[in-house]
Amino acid sequence: MAAISPLSEAERSAALQDLPQWTYDKDNKGIARSFAFGNFVEAFGFMSSVALLAEKADHHPEWSNVYNRVEILLTTHDAGGLSERDIALAKQIDALI
Numbered sequence: 786m787a788a789i790s791p792l793s794e795a796e797r798s799a800a801l802q803d804l805p806q807w808t809y810d811k812d813n814k815g816i817a818r819s820f821a822f823g824n825f826v827e828a829f830g831f832m833s834s835v836a837l838l839a840e841k842a843d844h845h846p847e848w849s850n851v852y853n854r855v856e857i858l859l860t861t862h863d864a865g866g867l868s869e870r871d872i873a874l875a876k877q878i879d880a881l882i
């Protein structure tokens with residue numbers, strides 16, 4: 786996919802207004818959110834849904850799973866930081882919950 790510019794600080798603040806559960810991770814230049822489910826099967830089902838969204842968007846999360854918890858970090862390597870693609874995927878992920 787073609788290169789894309791990272792969001793400015795002002796654009797980031799504006800975008801995060803719509804994503805109150807996500808926090809900007811300065812070190813990783815991305816946005817992060819933790820999810821907790823009732824058990825592993827629910828967590829993994831959620832991850833499967835996210836994986837389908839990610840593949841469709843050709844935009845993939847950095848994530849980890851421990852039993853019922855899923856940690857997601859969204860950043861755009863092609864932009865060297867946070868981009869509109871991360872914001873769009875975060876909104877799609879939130880819509881699953």
Ligand SMILES: C[C@H](O)[C@H](O)[C@H]1CNC2=NC(N)=NC(=O)C2=N1
Nearest residue numbers: 786843844845846860861862863
């Ligand atoms: C070649 C391929 O389209 C790119 O590597 C895509 C794939 N998935 C991606 N995912 C994320 N999170 N950031 C990217 O820059 C990115 N780039």
